Amino acid sequence: MDAAMSKNNNNDQEVLFTCSQPNPDTTPSIYSTGKRGKRGNPESPENLPGTQKQQTRQIRRRNSIGDISETLKKKPASLNKSVANKVLEALSSPEVLDTIIPVLTQKLSEALSPIIEAEVKNCIEEQIKPMSEKIISQEKEIANNYQNICKLFIQVNRLEKCCKDRIDQIKEQDKELDAQCNAIKDLETRLENQEQYSRRTSVRFHNVPVPIDEQGKIKHPVNTDHLILDICQNKMNLDININDIGRTHVIGKARNGKSQIIARFVSYRKKHLVYSNKKLLKYNENGTFITENLTKFRTTLVQSLAQMKYDGNIIAYWTADGKIFAKRTENSQKKIITEWEDIHALRRPMRDHDDQTETQASEPIPGQRP
Structure with missing residues (x-):
């Protein structure tokens, strides 16, 4: 209307x-x-x-x-104010609040929960999306790495097996090599002994005057048999003739008109007769002296012992039938020298048992010590 x-x-x-x-x-x-x-x-x-x-x-x-x-x-303003105050008082009362608040809370929760859930879900998805993509890429990378690791593991197992087989082969070869080295060492020792045994009838005369030219070189041929007989007969007064000598020859170069001469006798007895009387040449004017004809290896051992005696590490050394002996002190036992380890042992600090007196089982010293 x-x-x-x-x-x-x-x-x-x-x-x-x-x-x-x-x-x-x-x-x-x-x-x-x-x-x-x-x-x-x-x-x-x-x-x-x-x-x-x-x-x-x-x-x-x-x-x-x-x-x-x-x-x-x-209408008067006071009336409007009084009504508003009464309404506010009514709404502010605990009974009304206790009644209204749960209802409002429930209604607000029902109204806002879907909105909040949607917003939270969107925010979470926005934050999770790059992380999810990164995780997926990392998972793919991990899968690829796992495959590569598996391949490498298989290869490593194969290599380990191959290495183990090779190590076993090497160990077997080492055993064979050790056996061969021992055999070679034994053969070298036997060869050394055989070579020295072949020299059992020969000796060396040192500082023997020989004819030389203007340049100091030896004039060949040299009558070495005559020189050896002169030393043995005239200077040593031994019953040696030309038939007792198998062969003689000069070895090495001449120094100051003197050289070495090797003399091989026809028998060991004649050689031992000459070598055991070498002390008779101790004070001759030419400085001639006699040594055994040792192999090159044993000669180096003797030279090392000579230096040790000069340095005061040992008191004496000598040879007998190709064997080399040495003593640290006057009362210590003699030691046979066969290899360099024996030389090194003499250079080590002296122990108490080295000062013990030689026993009766020790071999006698043949002839005069140098």
């Missing part, structure tokens, strides 16, 4: 305002003459046509409604 009234009011607004003040030109002539009473008043509603009467009623009704609304709007 209000809507209809509003529509009518909007449509007839202009007409109503124009009709509220009657126009004297349009007023019928009957109003100018006639009765003076109510009917004679030209502004009286009774004198208006029917349509204008209805419009006048609507204007009055509208004005009455507007007055009521203005009256309601013009």
Whole structure:
């Protein structure tokens, strides 16, 4: 109804305002003459046509409604404040709060939970997505590395097996090599002994005067047999003749007109006769002396012993039938020297048992020690 009234009011607004003040030109002539009473008043509603009467009623009704609304709007502020305070007091009471809060909480939870869950899910997905992609890539890389490791593991196992087989072969070869080295060492020892045994009938004469030329070289041929017989017969007074000598020859270069001569006798007895009397040449004018004809290896051992005696590490050394002996002190036992380890042992600090007196089992010293 209000809507209809509003529509009518909007449509007839202009007409109503124009009709509220009657126009004297349009007023019928009957109003100018006639009765003076109510009917004679030209502004009286009774004198208006029917349509204008209805419009006048609507204007009055509208004005009455507007007055009521203005009256309601013009309520005192104190009344509005008191009502608001009462409402606030009612809402602030514990009973109302205890009743309203759970309901509001439940409603808010029901309304906000899906939204919050969706937002949280979106945020988590945004954060997890790059991590998930990285994890997937790392998993692929790990899978590839695992495959490579498996391949390498298989290769390592094969290599280990091959190495183990090779090590076993090497160990067997080492055993064979050790056996061969021992055999070679034994053969070298036997060869050394055999070579020395082949020299058992020969000796060396040192510092024997020989003919030399202007350049100091030996004049060949040299009658070495005559030189050896002269030493043995004239200087040593031994019963040696040319038939006792198998062969003689010069060895090495001449130094100051003197050289070495090797003499091989026809028998061991003649050689032993000459060698055991070598002390008879101790004070001759040429400085001639006699030694056994040792192998090269044994000669180096004797030279090392000579240096040790000069340094005071040993007191004496000598040879007998190709064997080499040495003593640290006068009262220590003699030691047979066969290899370099024996030389090194003599250079080590002296122990107590080295000072013991030689036992009866010790071999006698043949001849005079040098």
